[in-house]
Amino acid sequence: LLDVDILRNNLSDMAEKARRNGLQFRPHFKTHQSRKIGEIVREYGVSSITVSSVSMATYFAGDWEEITIAIPFNTLEIDETNDLASKQKINLLVENWETLNFLNDKMKSSVGIYIEVDTGYKRSGVPFHRVDILEKMATFIQDSEKLHLKGLYCHAGHSYNARSEEEIQQISDESITRLSNLKREMTRSFPSLEVNFGDTPCCSVTENFGEVDSISPGNFMFYDLAQVNIGSCTTDQIAVCMVCPIIAKYPERGELIIYGGGIHFSKDRLQTNGMEYYGLPVHVGNEKRGTPLSDSFLISISQEHGIIKANAEIISELEVGDVIGILPVHSCLTANCMREYTTFYGDFYDHM
Amino acid sequence: LLDVDILRNNLSDMAEKARRNGLQFRPHFKTHQSRKIGEIVREYGVSSITVSSVSMATYFAGDWEEITIAIPFNTLEIDETNDLASKQKINLLVENWETLNFLNDKMKSSVGIYIEVDTGYKRSGVPFHRVDILEKMATFIQDSEKLHLKGLYCHAGHSYNARSEEEIQQISDESITRLSNLKREMTRSFPSLEVNFGDTPCCSVTENFGEVDSISPGNFMFYDLAQVNIGSCTTDQIAVCMVCPIIAKYPERGELIIYGGGIHFSKDRLQTNGMEYYGLPVHVGNEKRGTPLSDSFLISISQEHGIIKANAEIISELEVGDVIGILPVHSCLTANCMREYTTFYGDFYDHM
Numbered sequence: 161l162l163d164v165d166i167l168r169n170n171l172s173d174m175a176e177k178a179r180r181n182g183l184q185f186r187p188h189f190k191t192h193q194s195r196k197i198g199e200i201v202r203e204y205g206v207s208s209i210t211v212s213s214v215s216m217a218t219y220f221a222g223d224w225e226e227i228t229i230a231i232p233f234n235t236l237e238i239d240e241t242n243d244l245a246s247k248q249k250i251n252l253l254v255e256n257w258e259t260l261n262f263l264n265d266k267m268k269s270s271v272g273i274y275i276e277v278d279t280g281y282k283r284s285g286v287p288f289h290r291v292d293i294l295e296k297m298a299t300f301i302q303d304s305e306k307l308h309l310k311g312l313y314c315h316a317g318h319s320y321n322a323r324s325e326e327e328i329q330q331i332s333d334e335s336i337t338r339l340s341n342l343k344r345e346m347t348r349s350f351p352s353l354e355v356n357f358g359d360t361p362c363c364s365v366t367e368n369f370g371e372v373d374s375i376s377p378g379n380f381m382f383y384d385l386a387q388v389n390i391g392s393c394t395t396d397q398i399a400v401c402m403v404c405p406i407i408a409k410y411p412e413r414g415e416l417i418i419y420g421g422g423i424h425f426s427k428d429r430l431q432t433n434g435m436e437y438y439g440l441p442v443h444v445g446n447e448k449r450g451t452p453l454s455d456s457f458l459i460s461i462s463q464e465h466g467i468i469k470a471n472a473e474i475i476s477e478l479e480v481g482d483v484i485g486i487l488p489v490h491s492c493l494t495a496n497c498m499r500e501y502t503t504f505y506g507d508f509y510d511h512m
Numbered sequence: 513l514l515d516v517d518i519l520r521n522n523l524s525d526m527a528e529k530a531r532r533n534g535l536q537f538r539p540h541f542k543t544h545q546s547r548k549i550g551e552i553v554r555e556y557g558v559s560s561i562t563v564s565s566v567s568m569a570t571y572f573a574g575d576w577e578e579i580t581i582a583i584p585f586n587t588l589e590i591d592e593t594n595d596l597a598s599k600q601k602i603n604l605l606v607e608n609w610e611t612l613n614f615l616n617d618k619m620k621s622s623v624g625i626y627i628e629v630d631t632g633y634k635r636s637g638v639p640f641h642r643v644d645i646l647e648k649m650a651t652f653i654q655d656s657e658k659l660h661l662k663g664l665y666c667h668a669g670h671s672y673n674a675r676s677e678e679e680i681q682q683i684s685d686e687s688i689t690r691l692s693n694l695k696r697e698m699t700r701s702f703p704s705l706e707v708n709f710g711d712t713p714c715c716s717v718t719e720n721f722g723e724v725d726s727i728s729p730g731n732f733m734f735y736d737l738a739q740v741n742i743g744s745c746t747t748d749q750i751a752v753c754m755v756c757p758i759i760a761k762y763p764e765r766g767e768l769i770i771y772g773g774g775i776h777f778s779k780d781r782l783q784t785n786g787m788e789y790y791g792l793p794v795h796v797g798n799e800k801r802g803t804p805l806s807d808s809f810l811i812s813i814s815q816e817h818g819i820i821k822a823n824a825e826i827i828s829e830l831e832v833g834d835v836i837g838i839l840p841v842h843s844c845l846t847a848n849c850m851r852e853y854t855t856f857y858g859d860f861y862d863h864m
Contacts, residue, residue, distance in 0.1 A: 190815055212816045231816055232759040234771045235833040256760055258832040283817055284760040284769045317814065407584040408608055408636040417636045419586045423848045427779035462669065463542055463844055464564045464583055465635055480610040481587040492815055496775045497849075 161485065162501040162509060163449065166399040167200065170381050174363065175204035181369045186210050186228065188358065188378025189220060191492045194501065196509040197381070198223065210358070210376040214240050219512040221248040229253065230313060230358070230376065232276060232284045235262050245269045251310050255285050260297060260307075267306040274313035274356060275301075277342065279335035281317040288338045291345055298350050311354030311373070312346075314339055319361035325391035332362035340370035364392040384491035385440060389430050400501070401442060401449050401485040402494065404466065411475050420486060421464040426493035435459070439486035441468055447504055449485045458486055513837065514853040514861060515801065518751035519552065522733050526715065527556035533721045538562050538580065540710065540730025541572060543844040546853065548861040549733070550575065562710070562728040566592050571864040573600040581605065582665060582710070582728065584628060584636045587614050597621045603662050607637050612649060612659075619658040626665035626708060627653075629694065631687035633669040640690045643697055650702050663706030663725070664698075666691055671713035677743035684714035692722035716744040736843035737792060741782050752853070753794060753801050753837040754846065756818065763827050772838060773816040778845035787811070789841075793820055796837035799856055810838055 178185035187201060190212040198209070198220060208226035211217045214237045217227045221244060228251040233241075235258075244250060251272035254260050263271070275297050278285030286293050294312070301309040316335040322328040336357065343355050357369070358376035364387070369375070382400045383393040404420035429438050439458035443450035456470040468484070478484065488494040495501070501509035530537035539553060542564040550561070550572060560578035563569045566589045569579045573596060580603040585593075587610075596602060603624035606612050615623070627649050630637030638645050646664070653661040668687040674680040688709065695707050709721070710728035716739070721727070734752045735745040756772035781790050791810035795802035808822040820836070830836065840846040847853070853861035 231771065232769065234757045234759050236757050236835070256832055259759075262833070282765065283812075283814070283819060405586045405588050407586050407611075413634065417584065419583065422778060422780070422842075422845045426774060427842075427845065428774070460635075462635070463848075467635060480608055481614070483588070490774075490779075493774045493779065496815075 161401050161403050161444065161449070162503050163399050164200070164503050164505065166397060167197070167381055170383065170397060170399060171201060171204045174377065174380050175206070177363070177367070178375055179205075181367070183369060183372065184208070184374035186356065186374050186376045187381070188212070188230065188376050190216065191378040191382055192495060193219070193512045194509050195220065195223070197501075201381075210378065214244065216512060217248070217250060218244055225249065226251060226272065228272075228274065228313070228356075228376070230315070232256070233259050233263065235259060238262075238266050242266070242268045245271050253313055254297070257297075260300060264300075264304050264307055270306055270308055272310040273301050273307045274310045277312045277314045277339065279314055279316055279338045280331070281315065283317060285314065288342060291342065294342070295346060295349065298346065298353070302350065309350060309353070311356060312339065312342065313356045313358070315358050316362055317359055319359050320386070320390060322361060322390045325365050328361045328365040328391055332366040333368065335362065336366070336368060336370040336372060339372060343371040360387060361390055361392045379492060382491035382495070385430055385487055385489045386428065395440075395452055395487060398487050398491070400491050400495065401444065401487050402439070402498070403444055403483050403485055406478055406480055406482050406484060409475065409478070409480055411472070414469055414472065414475060416468040416470060416475060416478060416484070418458075418466040418468060418484065418486070419464065420466045421461045423463055424494070424497055425461060425486070425488055426490060426497050427461070428490035428493060430489055437489075438466070439488055441470065441474075442485040442487055444483060444485035452487065513753050513755050513796065513801070514855050515751050516552070516855050516857065518749060519549070519733055522735065522749055522751060523553060523556045526729065526732050527558070529715070529719070530727055531557075533719070535721060535724065536560070536726035538708065538726050538728045539733070540564070540582065540728045542568065543730040543734055544847060545571070545864045546861050547572065547575070553733070562730070566596065568864060569600070569602060570596050577601065578603060578624065580624075580626065580665070580708075580728070582667070584608070585611050585615060587611060590614070590618050594618070594620045597623050605665055606649070609649075612652060616652075616656050616659055622658055622660055624660045624662040625653050626662045629664045629666045629691065631666055631668055631690045632683070633667065635669060637666065640694060643694065646694070647698060647701065650698065650705070654702065661702060661705070663708060664691065664694065665708045665710070667710050668714055669711055671711050672738070672742060674713060674742045677717050680713045680717040680743055684718040685720065687714065688718070688720060688722040688724060691724060695723040712739060713742055713744045731844060734843035734847070736846075737782055737839055737841045738780065747792075747804055747839060750839050750843070752843050752847065753796065753839050754791070754850070755796055755835050755837055758830055758832055758834050758836060761827065761830070761832055763824070766821055766824065766827065768820040768822060768827060768830060768836070770810075770818040770820060770836065770838070771816065772818045773813045775815055776846070776849055777813060777838070777840055778842060778849050779813070780842035780845060782841055790818070791838035791840055793822065793826075794837040794839055796835060801837050804839065
């Protein structure tokens with residue numbers, strides 16, 4: 161269930177933050193994966209987008225000026241990528257010489273290249289202090305016939321390990337300082353280098369973007385309990401919830417059984433005071449969802465069943481056959497499992 | 513990537529176990545969710561199957577004598593269920609009076625009913641010691657015009673909390689003793705009552721089925737690392753693995769980055785010696801996959817990326833652009849994410 165009003169508020173806030181900081185806004189579409197939601201995003205001044213796979217870029221192709229595929233390029237997808245590049249302006253992410261040489265050999269049409277920089281996340285990316293490698297790669301791209309140097313791309317995903325707004329701010333400041341220093345150093349030789357920065361926690365919290373030129377957060381459109389947990393947002397900003405039928409009730413155990421499990425939510429979980437949970441129950445009305453019910457947690461999910469632990473008052477109000485909303489721990493994976501949205505206005509939105 | 517030879521061995525072992533114990537074999541199809549795999553299952557003497565949703569029953573409808581929808585009936589799906597029951601013999605699971613009364617009012621054609629019994633899992637089901645409720649429900653069903661009493665259904669899912677074959681055996685023995693006592697007590701009034709028992713751990717380990725009449729395990733066809741971890745099977749019996757491209761390599765960190773994340777695997781994980789992991793890497797050849805590589809783990813997954821920790825020797829053998837296999841922690845959720853299988857023989861198998 162998608163609350164379009166919350167989605168629009170989240171979009172409006174982030175677009176306005178980009179505007180007042182002079183940043184190009186290239187939001188990531190991996191969270192919603194929806195053409196219909198893409199149309200809404202366009203209303204907020206967006207013309208270029210970010211995605212996480214060649215198939216996702218293909219799904220969105222034709223509607224956007226540039227599409228950046230923000231994962232280190234998978235050489236096994238060269239044919240699909242050449243097909244796509246023949247009809248849509250795309251940018252690829254590169255962070256190693258094998259792939260860079262491969263693309264230089266195999267790309268048939270022009271393609272933009274971002275070099276991925278790692279400012280401390282330690283997933284993929286050239287470490288930020290290896291200016292030597294970054295400059296050699298940038299030179300190679302600049303000298304290539306098919307490859308076009310876009311700039312540097314950074315996803316500071318270690319912000320997801322933060323546990324407060326202050327910790328996110330520290331990670332953001334550190335990453336942006338590192339990127340700003342890099343940009344100042346590299347623009348001597350590469351004057352048009354763009355620096356793209358992108359995770360939802362940092363983009364939600366910071367107002368200090370240094371030398372960054374563009375941002376590409378994605379999760380912020382929906383947010384979720386993981387973002388609440390680390391200090392990126394409040395539960396009021398969560399735009400999606402799952403509506404689950406109650407299929408059994410055990411007042412003596414303080415539990416409700418819902419039709420909603422791992423194939424609907426995926427399996428991300430959080431802990432609060434030693435209580436592990438996969439979502440928080442909310443009431444769902446005709447026009448709005450409520451706030452999380454007190455002392456209530458989705459404590460367990462199997463393939464299709466879920467167990468809600470709740471206090472006696474909440475359990476007494478709900479019957480088998482009623483529905484309850486669940487705020488998800490990780491909205492991207494939940495949306496990816498469900499592959500469709502219903503809005504409070506009764507519309508159905510697609511998911512690739 | 514599906515190893516059909518392993519799948520056939522797993523099917524053959526379980527079908528033979530059912531035969532030698534005089535059990536009807538009604539395997540659960542929620543793990544594979546594939547018509548093509550269903551055709552293979554039929555070769556092992558199977559004519560009636562078990563599924564976990566009305567939509568899955570609809571997908572398999574027409575090909576099977578009886579389909580049991582093994583989740584407490586969701587009253588919001590009455591229309592789809594009536595449609596289905598008009599063309600396919602189905603059995604529903606019931607464990608509360610609200611749903612039983614609802615079905616008695618709303619079903620338009622005849623439907624089989626299993627009463628779900630809880631022998632200690634504490635998810636859904638009438639507690640095994642409430643013979644009074646079970647007999648009242650059975651009487652109600654027997655007296656109903658549309659509802660047809662099939663018997664008792666039990667999923668002893670607490671076997672997934674076991675940590676050894678011995679612990680699984682204990683849980684199995686306890687559940688089967690409870691079901692056998694129940695059956696002896698209830699068959700005085702309900703002579704044709706069938707007792708169905710169904711989880712993969714118990715069915716894999718036990719040879720003592722007491723008064724049980726039929727079994728409905730599902731995961732055993734593929735097995736997975738979670739089953740290895742609790743003692744149900746060995747890694748040789750795991751029939752599926754994910755083939756993941758290597759997209760980055762960090763020898764100095766002892767890490768490989770693969771294209772494979774939460775949207776491919778879902779997010780179930782295991783722990784061994786304090787190491788948390790989402791899968792185990794194996795080599796994948798033309799005809800067979802290998803055994804798990806020593807000291808190598810898929811230690812982290814985000815939406816589309818995964819990080820493999822491996823020893824220096826393994827890392828030195830693999831390059832960006834190569835592929836590696838990953839044995840999944842939970843094959844049901846992984847198959848549900850991928851929605852397609854490729855076999856070593858080059859065939860593609862469907863997934864609903």
